[in-house]
Amino acid sequence: MLDKELIVSAPGKVILHGEHAVVHGKLALAVALNMRTYLRVGLSADSRVSLNLPNINTFLSWDLSSLKTLMPAYATELQKVDKPDHGLIQQLREFMGVLEGSMENSTLATLAFLYLYVSIFAGSRDWIGITVTVWSELPTGAGLGSSAAYVVCLSAALLSACGVLSCPVNGCQISRWNREELEIINKWAFQGEKIIHGNPSGVDNAVGTWGGALRYLSGDITPLNSVPILRILLTNTQVPRSTKVLVAGVKDKILKFPAITIPVLDSINAISHECEKILGEMATGPTDKHYDVLEELFDINQHHLNVIGVGHPSLDKLCQITLAHGLHSKLTGAGGGGCGITLLRPGTDSITVDKVIKELEDCGYDCWETNIGAPGVQLHCTSSVKEEISEILWTPSSGNQQNL
Numbered sequence: 412m413l414d415k416e417l418i419v420s421a422p423g424k425v426i427l428h429g430e431h432a433v434v435h436g437k438l439a440l441a442v443a444l445n446m447r448t449y450l451r452v453g454l455s456a457d458s459r460v461s462l463n464l465p466n467i468n469t470f471l472s473w474d475l476s477s478l479k480t481l482m483p484a485y486a487t488e489l490q491k492v493d494k495p496d497h498g499l500i501q502q503l504r505e506f507m508g509v510l511e512g513s514m515e516n517s518t519l520a521t522l523a524f525l526y527l528y529v530s531i532f533a534g535s536r537d538w539i540g541i542t543v544t545v546w547s548e549l550p551t552g553a554g555l556g557s558s559a560a561y562v563v564c565l566s567a568a569l570l571s572a573c574g575v576l577s578c579p580v581n582g583c584q585i586s587r588w589n590r591e592e593l594e595i596i597n598k599w600a601f602q603g604e605k606i607i608h609g610n611p612s613g614v615d616n617a618v619g620t621w622g623g624a625l626r627y628l629s630g631d632i633t634p635l636n637s638v639p640i641l642r643i644l645l646t647n648t649q650v651p652r653s654t655k656v657l658v659a660g661v662k663d664k665i666l667k668f669p670a671i672t673i674p675v676l677d678s679i680n681a682i683s684h685e686c687e688k689i690l691g692e693m694a695t696g697p698t699d700k701h702y703d704v705l706e707e708l709f710d711i712n713q714h715h716l717n718v719i720g721v722g723h724p725s726l727d728k729l730c731q732i733t734l735a736h737g738l739h740s741k742l743t744g745a746g747g748g749g750c751g752i753t754l755l756r757p758g759t760d761s762i763t764v765d766k767v768i769k770e771l772e773d774c775g776y777d778c779w780e781t782n783i784g785a786p787g788v789q790l791h792c793t794s795s796v797k798e799e800i801s802e803i804l805w806t807p808s809s810g811n812q813q814n815l
């Protein structure tokens with residue numbers, strides 16, 4: 412139960428192979444990124460529920476009594492959540508005054524929050540006024556799993572605030588929940604992703620919850636324990652896109668040209684399997700040949716992703732620029748702009764990397780070399796949060812808060 416306040420965080424992710432195909436039951440390989448979303452939840456002094464999302468300039472507040480009117484007639488068994496309650500989603504849309512199909516960042520984030528708040532607190536008798544502030548190091552809507560990190564944080568924080576999960580801080584700087592608890596967090600986060608994405612596979616919230624590197628196939632999550640350290644250059648083309656729209660576009664292509672599109676998804680599946688095999692072999696001694704294969708798999712998959720309609724000229728340009736320096740890239744996440752990844756061999760010298768970064772930055776892109784395999788969702792003791800993040804979490808601009 413929420414005593415005074417809690418801070419949780421969850422990582423973003425990079426999909427190495429399998430984006431989009433994973434929505435249709437194929438294998439994906441994904442790794443957690445060392446960029447996180449942080450959430451602070453505190454008891455509110457008045458009986459209000461407030462949501463501060465500074466990254467997307469959203470500051471809202473509701474009277475607790477008005478939220479109670481939305482409580483479903485039944486109490487969801489919190490451990491057994493399965494499908495989203497479409498009746499409740501519709502009721503929340505009416506409550507917020509938004510139309511079905513609205514794609515605004517703020518609408519989707521608020522709908523996901525209210526859905527999780529009302530559903531989770533309906534299962535507990537104690538409705539409490541809370542203030543939730545979320546801030547992220549991840550770019551919003553750029554393919555790095557910002558939506559999943561957001562809903563994983565919401566799920567962990569709300570389930571802890573209403574007493575379903577323990578708050579295992581125990582004087583530690585950082586602590587984690589046990590396996591059963593992580594499974595509940597993941598299930599509720601998946602509900603949140605469904606509200607934001609429409610038809611997510613569940614891979615992004617799985618990485619946000621469990622962290623590390625994992626294989627994901629039709630809901631089965633298996634940690635990849637022996638992944639070698641890969642050097643990855645991440646590039647944000649800064650071209651905005653929506654995962655929901657891109658996922659729906661692939662579905663349309665499957666329906667329109669099944670005989671053409673399904674074999675492409677099967678080939679992406681085979682790429683993920685091949686990559687998994689190579690990563691396994693690399694654990695006992697990476698060779699140049701392994702890197703040759705990884706590079707070729709990036710190239711083939713990037714072509715496939717273009718075929719299924721999720722490429723973008725900005726991503727083509729990224730591939731061309733890096734290839735001119737002997738480096739291989741592919742989009743990551745939903746594509747359509749957003750981020751791409753470039754594989755750096757252990758021997759890639761810093762002069763080459765700096766040249767590539769300069770050329771990409773000249774196109775208006777943002778680049779950084781990254782570490783992958785970060786920990787999943789965790790609970791922080793207040794003093795363990797970086798100072799600049801803690802300042803943001805403590806000073807929401809309530810001046811422009813909208814009271815509803």
Ligand SMILES: Nc1ncnc2c1ncn2[C@@H]1O[C@H](COP(=O)(O)OP(=O)(O)OP(=O)(O)O)[C@@H](O)[C@H]1O
Nearest residue numbers: 516519520547552553554555556557558654744745
């Ligand atoms: N920091 C944040 N604060 C509030 N809402 C956020 C935040 N980050 C992401 N979101 C929510 O997630 C949505 C973006 O999700 P989307 O799935 O389109 O992109 P992504 O998760 O960054 O990329 P991908 O799904 O390809 O990995 C936003 O519209 C918003 O609703």
Ligand SMILES: C[C@@](O)(CCO)CC(=O)[O-]
Nearest residue numbers: 430431611612613744745
């Ligand atoms: C495009 C997609 O495959 C990955 C988005 O990060 C969607 C999903 O799996 O939910």
Ligand SMILES: [Mg+2]
Nearest residue numbers: 556558559654
């Ligand atoms: Mg997303």
